[in-house]
Amino acid sequence: MTTEIQMAVLWLDEIDAGDLERVGGKGASLGELTGAGLPVPSGFVVTAGTYRSFIEEAGIDEELFAAVDVDVDDSSALAEAANRAQELILETPFPDDLREEILASYREVGDGEAFVAVRSSATAEDLPDASFAGQQETFLNVTEADLLDRVRECWASLFTQRAIYYRQEQGFDHSAVNIAVVVQQMVDAEKSGVMFTSHPSTGDPTMIIEAAWGLGEAVVSGAVSPDNYAVTRDDRSADVTVAEKKVMHVKDEETGETVERPVPDEKQTARVIGDEEIDALVDLGERVEDHYGEPQDVEWAIVEGDVYMLQSRPITTIDDSSGEAADPIEDTVDAAEAKGVTDGSGGVQTADSGGNAGTDTAEAGEVVVDGLGSSPGTVSGAARIVTKLDDLDKVKEGDVIVTEMTMPDMVPAMKRASGIITDEGGMTSHAAIVSRELGVPAVVGTTNATSILEDGQVVTLDGDKGQVLEGQNVEPEEETEPVEEVRPQSPVKPMTATEVKVNVSIPEAAERAAATGADGVGLLRMEHMILSLNQTPAKFIAENGEDAYINELVQGIRHVADEFYPRPVRTRTLDAPTDEFRQLEGGEDEPQEHNPMLGYRGIRRSLDRPDVFAHELEAFRRLYEMGYDNVEMMFPLVNDAEDVYRVKQLMQEAGIDPDKRKWGVMIETPAAALSVEEMAETGIDFASFGTNDLTQYTLAVDRNNEHVADRFDELHPSVLRLIGDVIETCREHDVATSICGQAGSKPEMVQFLVNEGVSSISANIDAVRDVQHEVKRVEQKLLLESVR
Template identity: 40%
Template structure:
């Protein structure tokens, strides 16, 4: 007879070094209870069966040699995986419990129930393999979990089924691929008190961005009910992103993103015959967030504590008790994809001519592929999958892994970034677009498409085969330079793609892109919604603003969070945010915009930029822009945000704009706020010293400056040959304003396309003494190399060569 301690261990007695005894999952639970409870992290208590208990069950039923023989037959090709797995599982399911093992489990369960003061306590029964949750291999989803198990008989049945799940087809296949010996891997069973998340919510949390590997954010997925729906990818959950470096300041709310998921179903408690069942969510649940800001921040802080304790990025599961409103961590394991990556290099993908967008969802990975679709709606039809094609299905579970690794890409109807499809695709390095909602409806087998996950956190499925260019970027050998090289970025969804680049900040963040893509509505149509005449526009606005107490708040919230993602990508380095610079015809294209915009013959030189901000036509809209920036800096904490005013024609206009900004809580100099102005009009050059009295810096917009210096419409096909940013007159303008600005001590940079299109143009700018150059991400390395060469050749560097300009 084995002693109870050899067969069962309470979580409180376990540490992470006990993987060989109780597996990765259970040893990690014990570690958190032992080491992190004092830091406020709540983990539901429980117990684990040991690896010795597993082998005792195997030998008591005389099945060790039978398992070995069945595995050998499969490895030699004498049997199929499906029949091998089924035969081994039957050996376990038909086995009897050794008396001492069954007694140890029942006694531990009785004690757990007694400590809770509940007879036949409801527990979660989870599998924990001794080769599980290692830093270089994730066995997530390979074995079974059983929820809401109550009573000794039901518990022993669930435990037997856990043992059998060590030999599911996907588990056998995964161990074989990873090189683990099937006959030395044992299984521990974790029995953990259930959290009443069936009445609350649950989900998954990563201490790293799952797609880019950006290590400064926590990613949380959340849905109502028990967590299996999130893990299985059966729902499109809420998604929250939190910026880790600002979490310690309790006055701040650094929640970068809050994306409300559809959450159409939830898993709740069932009856004796069926411990859990899936039911539809209410309309109110679908329209609301699972977690409030306080709960989001609490979980994010816990993620940071757990990551710091383990010393590596972590993948965690959490649950909220709907009765007590308490939060719990129910699992934690090392993240296995980006933590093993190479920080010195990364690959970029560029999709050429694109076809029509057929569907879109959340992107997994950063690659793009073209190929032929293979639609498989049911796991029974997996054998029909064509190797190398693009898999389309509603959702995946671990049974799909054998074909997922043979797919060129994966498209699912349901699931978030932490769904099974996303986790497995990420680990396999296969691009996936998950949560499309309609992929199996609008796509069909045999259709040629391009799957692009290279454009940020939205993944696109385009009609037809596109040309895809790949480039490996080597970041070694790029030393710091005196002339800062920054990025032009517009899309917050793609900001984290470039976090590995050794940039000096963001030199141009365009508000127009955020408004067009994330907001879509004209700000005045939100301020004056009651006056909006277009009924289609009214319906569109109503739909977009669901969940917001007032419609202008929708604009402020979306805009502030969009810029938060950009600021977070480079914090604490500067991020220069250009206030809106739509032309009237572009503003009119926004939802509800036509009613609020004048019609102009030449919008390029019309009612744009600074002139709008103090005008009665748009002053209320600009107030919303200011509110968003103020929230970004003061509430979220991104004080690295610098405001930039575009198309400011006169010094008097500059004064009016600064006055309106101050009225809306943005006063130059307060809380470190710097205000820059675009240099894109000849008057900006001519009166540079006067403009610099009003602003902290200049950013040369070489496109507009070239247009107005040469009198050439930059969009004119007939005059394309005359539009040249390297023209002698344009260079004179640029060199003159740089020289003037250096006299006043203000900062000056350039954010036009010239250095991106012509990296050698960067040498001219360095020779002029510019402070920073802002370029598109794909040209960063080339421009940086030109700057390095130019600075090394610049004879006048001398004593100030080591001085690095400071922006903040």
């Protein structure tokens, strides 16, 4: 037996921060906290050396690491590697002496028959700049009968598809990462949650506490929306947002298993922690932060008035630059003296402009063309006239694209450009949507920019006013940085019972979208991943094979899911009209339709072509297999329950269990709105309003037709009546509701939706923060009115 096997188990009071390599990040943290006299439940750690000796002495180590040495972008190879690696560990028996040492240690915890939590603790976990939190397994309320199996499952969880992929993306050698297992007495929490000792984005010293009833797993996993307490350290004043907490995780007294139970009615909207408990938590948070010398992310629980610490790790999400921005107002004023400042909308303003975007010099330039300002900001650059795809090669970093209309395969060039100008399109066109997501200023619908402007001509584009001016009127250093301009600037993110999510059209916008602090993605459009291939699905499959096509979808969705994990990413299946397909290679066989928006698109196309639709469903199945449980499926342009039942059948045929995955439908037609009760009975989890289509179908107005576009109004009483009726019906059937259309970014629509009781609102990237504040304002008004 090796030295490590002789020390297979270390008790928490024998461990400190220097034992990271032996007990992993979680184990080292708990040992350090125990040694510092903080209230940590008792327990022990099965060391990382034990895992290493286990695989080496069983002779499976070389085969194990060879199995996971694969191209992680090949979904099939990754799935096969994960299955083989886990199989090797789970099918290898424990040596007798190791078995006895672990069980003997368990019998010393509590009364010898205690319920324990079994948590993995990888040696690369919870390290600054490489947070592996949630990558491996956790089991609650485990007893002696299952303990050894759970330890082995923790070891095997080092090799799930998602863990293999994430490690490789972060540059960690699989063979260099070991895993320990923490076995700790369960705290039968009455209330629990997480606490950030400093703001997790800005580093501001405000403490953020989230609290819910029961065990903390409900908060960490996102099963419940917790109360939020933003506590000012100096006077302990708290900005309290009380959420509606419908479910709680508790231990089943008969089986000992962790189960989900409804929260009693009188507790659902009751405040979880009082002022004394806040004080106790803040005291604890300050002790932890002082001990480590840096901000911490703490999991806590309260039992009979006693506070326990379950875990503490460094906050890895604080922007390094925020450490020098303790006074954001003062910094903003200083910067404004020389440069533009942002007003939260994404637009660039001067300090003395009275709210109008642009600069004095920009206004002095001659207006060459004008149109709709569809993406805010002011930039200068050389115009590059793009009349065909081959012209995209001449677009260099900082140039301004000038084209008739943008297409999905232009996205790489759009990312290089400093601005975008189009002849055609409106506020909901591809150019408008994608430019807003990328943070690139844009002016659309000029009608004549490609004929008026010359290639290489230097222009200034004002995306707020919709103007294009002659000459360079903005210096490069005055331009905004797309990710940073949407990052929350106020010290505390507004916490709301109504979730505020973000729309994402293209995977390339994921980083910028995640920086907003949104509660997840309310709409990720799959069609842009497909259209960017510049081939129809049939053409691409014919040339590259089905697996390559599925991999393209998996990679696109996974990129966004990684940025947001564990926040949900609601992904809509293919919804491209035939005129967009017809412009792709292989699109000559697409039907010629007078009005493609009323034609062969959305779920009607998918149900008509189940062979192609099956590839989209297979992409979802692979993502679930890889561990991306934050991905949700959304099906567009359904009309009635028959559509939904047919989709559900195809999901089952693809190997997706509708009862275990989150899925729902778009409400985009009056027919769908009027038959939502029947659709609710099919088992959908949510219904999401696509207000662009719902409005144009209700009012018979083509939003892209300049002759009637002024009649397009999402706030028309008939549209609002349909939306209100759907929300009420869905609430009666416990189906969540959301909005992912452009109207979700409008204050008037936000007010209406919150008053009606919508579950979530998904906004454009540059509008998320404004929507969060508007939602909070409306919710507070409703609370006040209810008690007056």
